[in-house]
Amino acid sequence: MALPSYATPVERIWHYAFNVICGLIFFFLIAPIIVIIPLAFNAEPYFTFTREMLTFDPQGYSLRWFDNLFSSSEWMSSIRNSFIISIASTIVATALGTLAALGLNRPSMPARGLITAVLISPMIVPLIITAAALFSFFARAGLSQTFPGIILSHVVLGTPFVVLTVTASLAGFNETLIRASQSLGANQTRTFFKVILPLLLPGVISGALFAFVTSLDEVVIVNFMAGPEQTPMTVRMFSGLREEISPTILALASLLVALSILLLSTLEMIRRRNERLRGMSPG
Amino acid sequence: MASSRKTSRAPILAADGTPLKQALHRSQRAERRRAFALVAPLLFFLLIVFVVPILAMIWRSVYNPEIRGYLPQTAAALQEWDGEDVPPEPVFQAMAADMIVGIENRTIGRAAARINREIPGARSTVMRTARKVDGWSAPYREKFLDADGDWANLELWHILKRESRLLTPTYYLLAVDYEYNSKGEIAPRPEIYQVYTGLFFRTAWMSILITLICVVLAYPISYMLATQPTRIANLLLILVLLPFWTSLLVRTSAWIVLLQQQGVINELLVAVGVIGDDGRLRMIYNRTGTIVAMTHILLPFMVLPLYSVMKTIPPSYLRAAKSLGAHPFRAWWRVYFPLTVPGLAAGCILVFILAIGYYITPALVGGDSGIFISNLIAQNMQGSSAQLKLAAALATILLVAVLIVYWVFNKLVGVDRLKFG
Amino acid sequence: MKRVLILTGTVAAIAFGGAIAQDKQLTIVSWGGAYSKSQIEAYHKPYTEKTGVEILNEDKSANALAGIRAQVEAGNVTWDVVDMLQADAQRACDEGLVMEVPHDEWLKAAPDGTPASKDFIEGTLGPCFIPQILYATMFAYNTEAFPDGGPQTVVDVWDVEKFPGTRALQQIPQKNLEWALLADGVETDKVYEVLATEEGQDRAFAKLDEIKDNVIWWSEGAQPPQMLADKEAVIATAYNGRIFNAQVNEDQPFEIMWDHQMFETDGWVVPVDTGNLDTIKDYLAFATDTQRLADQAKYISYGPARKSSAPLVGMLEGTDIDMKPHMPTNPKNLETAIPFDVQFWADYGDALEERFNAWVAG
DSSP: OOOOOOOOOOHHHHHHHHHHHHHHHHHHHHHHHHHHHTTTSSSSOOOOOOOOHHHHHHGGOOOOOHHHHOOOHHHHHHHHHHHHHHHHHHHHHHHHHHHHHHHHHHHOTTTTHHHHHHHHHHHHHOOHHHHHHHHHHHHTTTTTTSSHHHHHHHHHHHHHHHHHHHOOOOOOOOOHHHHHHHHHHOOOOHIIIIIIIHHHHHHHHHHHHHHHHOOOOOOOOHHHHHHHOOHHHHHHHHHHHHHHOOHHHHHHHHHHHHHHHHHHHHHHHHHHHHHHTOOOOOO | HHHHHHHHSSSOOTSSSBHHHOOOOOHHHHHHHHHHHHHHHHHOOOOIIIIIHHHHHHHHHHHHHHHHHSSSHHHHHHOOSSSSSSOHHHHHHHHHHHHHHHHHHTHHHHHHHHHHHSSSSHHHHHHHHHHGGOOOOOOOHHHHHHHHHHGOOOHHHHHHHTTTTBBHHHHHHHHHHHHOTTTTEEEEEEEEGOOOOHHHHHHHHHHHHHHHHHHHHHHHHHHHHSSSHHHHHHHHHHHHHHHHHSSSHHHHHHHHHSSSSHHHHHHHHHTTSSSSSSGOOOOOOSSHHHHHHHHHHHHHHHHHHHHHHHHTTTTTTHHHHTTTTTHHHHHIIIIIHHHHHHHHHHHHHHHHEEEEEEEHHHHHOTTTTTTHHHHHHHHHHSSOOOOOOHHHHHHHHHHHHHHHHHHHHHHTOOOOOOOOO | HHHHHHHHHHHHHHHHHHSSOOOOOOEEEOOOOHHHHHHHHIIHHHHHHHOEEEEEEOGGGGHHHHHHHHHHHHTOOOEEEEEEEEHHHHHHHHHHHHOOHHHHHHSSOTTSSHHHHHHHHTTBBHHHHHHEEEEEEEEEGGGGGGOOOOOOOOHHHHHHTTTOOOOOESSTTTHHHHHHHHHHHHGGGHHHHTSSHHHHHHHHHHHHHGGGGEEEEETTTTTTHHHHEEEEEETTEEEEHHHHHHHHOOOOOHHHHHEEEEEEEEEEOTTTOOSHHHHHHHHHHTTTHHHHHHHHHTOOOOOEGGGGGGGOOOOOOTTOBSSGGGGTTGGEEEGTTTEHHHHHHHHHHHHHHHHHHHHHOO
């Protein structure tokens, strides 16, 4: 996108204007997320930059909101609940979703279009509808206000991502590799672990990460379904945001931003490794 | 000749001696079964834990057991009633019998609550009479009419008769701001009660608006991402992916922090002197808040498909068009833009589908002018005046709308084209 | 695969284990915030100390009626005791969702021997309802917004010229419609009579229309003090206990306007088909005795529902602030008060709520 030397003045102006516009849009995307991190260190219970903060006076900053967060048994137990729910539902969703994607990838799969549409539908149906439906259903089954009920509903939400990412990673999959492996004397199990799995793994891991984040971030269903013993951090954040937004929420929020940076880097690493593995150029 | 005809007629055999066609067929069937067996666990899981609950919800939206269940004898007796005048003695006798059972089982209030939805105040009429009825004896008609003048109200009896059917469209009528009038005809509700159609339309136009803003914002940056050298593009991509991977609640709270009256932007404007301390802008808890926050949250869903399509368009196409004498804009419009349409379509439909079902963000930053239909569904599921069946009807309408868009999307783009990250 | 199975098993064990570890516990549903804290201090903590029963507090009272309906309908009741408004309790009772309570059998008599049913303030008892406190909803304002003096009457609240700024009202028709009629000149004792007519309802909504542009809505009791503190609003309707807490604990410059306060009763109900009735009865007898009700008033400025508790009300815990003048039942605060009409809202609630929601969204 470098400007050629023969560009007309109009093109030049357009070029710089375009860069400025793009810069503003990127700023719009990233600024809100960045801005909450320093505010979580505010020494005062306000949601704005104090004079001390702007002059980088150490007095203006403190860890009191993180302290609040970590010393509150309610927040800590809700964070623990969130991780129990997310980890359990991710494991189940990944197992079910990966199997299904393997099946969908077989050329002999009957009614592929219809079945794919059904498997993806939990991602499409608005959450409030899923919540309304599952709430009554699980109440009848005696599963509302229990961990298994919440975990199952999050499995529903997580599987489409696993199906999609694993299918995508299988799409570039070369069937001849299996035949090559088998002709070289590997049995089916060995072929699966030595050839299929390494190629599949990036899709599985990114699918699992998606399922994990979806569950960790979910608030609509758990808001209806969780009892006091299962209350996850999102429900606490949601009611906190509605009632009295305290900087403690911002402390948790900035930790979550750190978590998403971590996840993003993991994913990026997997992607690069995957591209190297397949000998494809990035991009 | 003869022998050759003979061999061509004889079926080709597989190694185990069965005809090849049959063997192939069988192995294909086995192959299909194996493929299906892999999908089956998830498919059955989703059928039980997702599809069945949704079907049950749709069933609930038309299922109307209250009158038939809690006033069974009255419902039966009313079938004979011509509707012209206050019902005859047998109907009142049946009502008295139902009430005695209803008081005993403590279910009469449920029937009363159902009627009260149609006629305000009917709850008291039913409850007050039901508490007295045990001490009465036949004939009942006079005693009912003496106890409460509302028993002479024909509308009450018409409603009882109408709502004694097991399946009712009542909740769908309510969901589109229609109702049965006193003559039993379907008619629009009085304007002061109309809310749902307006909200369906608001949800639709605000979702379209958000989608359009997303297009306008996503197109330039996707183009930039696609045309920059890989190293820079990857760095810029992080600016898109980080919001994408960040918790929805975190992003919404960020916007609350930025936009509220004591928030960062207002403080900044006051400090700079653009506005006075009493002229703080109201940017949140209204439509603006919803649009800004949702655009921010959904923008990556537009950028990612657009970018993945633009990445595949060789820049030489544009150069070729220009070198052939096309004005840069014309070259872009005739050559480049059509090639990006698939990505644009995928992004638009994705953003639109996600937007019309949004609940959390409008609930937190929408105030009352920025809420969506989802928020009214939630409202009807909670509170002391919760109407679960109306919520189910509204949810079903929204679901159908979403499924239509999904179906169109599947036809045009294909769900397997959805990519993340 | 094996490892995955083991992991799943472990997580499932944690998940299920948490749910069945405690056999002696009560799930109590309440309103959250300062109110739940006062119950925890006055009732739950001493009760757990005395009996070892663990108490789980769930902040779902705002949706209690819908919640009990759903649980009873599904045949899976998980709530043991629910804190509810009297109006909702009456509806739940009529619908057979909560147990009928033999008050004198379940609850303790007053110290002087007056049976429980005679000890509660007249009009607060219901067939399924055990009264706990009387609380007021009224207007309050931030004094910093009105250096020359804040609004004194409901009419002032409607005067956006004299008292400019945003009003925060609760997003329900209850009480707002009554105040609108009062501001429009309807006499206190005629309010419900007028509101039962269609013209009266039109009149109330027309009056609300006058200030609609200056209104933001709240739905949780914790919001109005927050909105006043943040100056999102300068006048707000609120529960008196929440404003009192903000005044005392957070030193907020708030002033309560007692003019035409509306008071109502809040108390306990027990959903039908709940499991451990003996523990529930034991808890309720403990938590609603004369001393305990008076104790709650040490933490929040709501009036105890037992007459015998009133003389025992003392100072705010850890301070020398006398609680009596801050009670909604204090005679001075009751001068222009309107009792909230439970029966009226049981009858007209559905229709008026629908109209109100349409009006708010429109």
